[in-house]
Amino acid sequence: MAEKVNVCIVGSGNWGSAIAKIVGANAAALPEFEERVTMFVYEEMIDGKKLTEIINETHENVKYLKGHKLPTNVVAVPDLVEAAKNADILIFVVPHQFIPNFCKQLLGKIKPNAIAISLIKGFDKAEGGGIDLISHIITRHLKIPCAVLMGANLANEVAEGNFCETTIGCTDKKYGKVLRDLFQANHFRVVVVEDADAVEVCGALKNIVACGAGFVDGLKLGDNTKAAVIRLGLMEMIRFVDVFYPGSKLSTFFESCGVADLITTCYGGRNRRVSEAFVTSGKTIEDLEKEMLNGQKLQGPPTAEEVNYMLKNKGLEDKFPLFTAIHKICTNQLKPKDLIDCIRNHPEHMQTL
Numbered sequence: 001m002a003e004k005v006n007v008c009i010v011g012s013g014n015w016g017s018a019i020a021k022i023v024g025a026n027a028a029a030l031p032e033f034e035e036r037v038t039m040f041v042y043e044e045m046i047d048g049k050k051l052t053e054i055i056n057e058t059h060e061n062v063k064y065l066k067g068h069k070l071p072t073n074v075v076a077v078p079d080l081v082e083a084a085k086n087a088d089i090l091i092f093v094v095p096h097q098f099i100p101n102f103c104k105q106l107l108g109k110i111k112p113n114a115i116a117i118s119l120i121k122g123f124d125k126a127e128g129g130g131i132d133l134i135s136h137i138i139t140r141h142l143k144i145p146c147a148v149l150m151g152a153n154l155a156n157e158v159a160e161g162n163f164c165e166t167t168i169g170c171t172d173k174k175y176g177k178v179l180r181d182l183f184q185a186n187h188f189r190v191v192v193v194e195d196a197d198a199v200e201v202c203g204a205l206k207n208i209v210a211c212g213a214g215f216v217d218g219l220k221l222g223d224n225t226k227a228a229v230i231r232l233g234l235m236e237m238i239r240f241v242d243v244f245y246p247g248s249k250l251s252t253f254f255e256s257c258g259v260a261d262l263i264t265t266c267y268g269g270r271n272r273r274v275s276e277a278f279v280t281s282g283k284t285i286e287d288l289e290k291e292m293l294n295g296q297k298l299q300g301p302p303t304a305e306e307v308n309y310m311l312k313n314k315g316l317e318d319k320f321p322l323f324t325a326i327h328k329i330c331t332n333q334l335k336p337k338d339l340i341d342c343i344r345n346h347p348e349h350m351q352t353l
C-alpha cells in the first residue's frame with residue numbers, strides 16, 4: 001500500500017453516495033489515507049445542470065441521496081478513468097448490470113498494485129451456463145484482488161447515521177485492517193471474515209427473497225407467510241452456497257451479510273416495495289422501477305433471472321423452488337398468487353424424521 005492511500009468510489013447512486021459520507025469522513029480524519037476521495041459519477045443533467053457540478057458545488061447528490069451533505073473532500077468526477085487512475089483502493093458500488101462495461105473501460109488504466117472492494121449485490125451470467133461473482137469479474141478483468149462488503153445496510157438509514165453492522169469478506173488477511181479503517185464508523189460497525197464468496201452470495205441472493213416478501217405483502221398474506229418465505233429463502237441461500245461454493249462456512253450466514261440483511265431487505269428494501277406494487281398495481285416491474293425509484297435500479301429481478309439461468313442449465317430448478325417461482329413471477333410465467341403453491345411442498349418440508 002502507498003504511504004498515503006488514495007481512494008476512489010466507482011459509483012454514486014443511493015448506496016454509493018451514502019458510503020461516500022463514511023469513506024470521505026474517514027479519509028479526512030485518518031493519516032493513512034489521502035484526504036481527497038474521487039467519486040465517479042455517471043453524468044446526467046438535473047434541471048439543466050450537470051450532476052457532477054451540483055455535487056461539487058453543493059456537496060449533495062440531489063438525485064440519489066437528497067437531503068444529505070457529502071464531505072467536501074469527496075470530489076465528483078464524470079470520467080471513470082480519470083477518477084480511478086491514481087487509486088490504491090477502488091470501491092465498486094454500481095448496479096451490477098453495469099460492471100462488465102466498467103471493467104472494460106478500466107483495463108490497463110489503473111495502478112497495477114491497487115486493490116478493490118465490491119459493495120455490489122448481484123451476479124453476472126457466465127459462459128457455459130453458470131454465473132460469475134462480481135468480485136471475481138473485477139479480479140479477472142483488472143488483475144487485482146477484490147474484497148466485498150455486504151450487510152444489513154439500507155442506504156438512507158446509513159446516511160441518517162442510524163446504527164448498523166456490516167461484513168467485509170476478504171480472503172487476504174493483510175488487507176483486512178486498511179479496509180476496516182476505511183469503512184468503520186461509530187454507527188457503522190465492520191466485521192471482517194475470510195469467507196468472501198459466501199458473503200457476496202448472501203448479498204446477491206437476499207434480493208431475490210425480498211421480491212418474494214414483496215409479493216406476500218402485495219397479496220396481503222400476513223406476517224406468518226412472510227416469515228415462511230424468509231426462512232425458506234434462507235435455507236435456499238444456504239443450499240446454494242453448499243452446492244456451488246463448497247467449503248464456505250455456515251457461520252457466515254449469522255453475520256450482518258446473512259440473516260440481518262435478509263430481514264432488513266424483506267421489510268425495508270426497494271425490491272420488496274416494488275414487488276408489493278407489482279401485485280397491487282398490475283403494472284410491469286420495469287414500469288414500476290421507473291415510476292417509483294427515480295433512476296435507482298432494482299437488483300432482485302435480474303438476479304433471479306441470472307440464478308435461474310444457472311439452475312435451469314444444471315437441472316436444479318426443483319431444488320430451489322422459491323428462487324424459481326420468484327423468477328417466473330417476475331417474468332409473468334406465473335401469477336403472484338401461485339407463489340405459495342410452488343413452495344407448499346418445499347424440499348425443506350420433506351426432511352425425514
Ligand SMILES: NC(=O)c1ccc[n+]([C@@H]2O[C@H](COP(=O)([O-])OP(=O)(O)OC[C@H]3O[C@@H](n4cnc5c(N)ncnc54)[C@H](O)[C@@H]3O)[C@@H](O)[C@H]2O)c1
Nearest residue numbers: 012013014015016042093094095120121153154155296297
Ligand atoms: N441502495 C441501498 O440501500 C443499497 C445498500 C447496500 C447495497 N446496495 C447495492 O449497491 C449497488 C449499487 O446500488 P446503488 O443504490 O448505489 O445504486 P442505485 O440503485 O441508486 O442506481 C443508480 C446508479 O446507477 C447509475 N447508472 C444509471 N444508468 C447507468 C448506466 N447506463 N451506466 C452506468 N451507471 C448508470 C446512476 O448514475 C446511479 O449512480 C447495488 O448492487 C445494490 O444492490 C444498495
Ligand SMILES: O=P(O)(O)OC[C@H](O)CO
Nearest residue numbers: 151152153154269270271
Ligand atoms: O433496497 P434494496 O432492496 O436494493 O436493498 C438494499 C440493501 O441491499 C439492504 O442491505
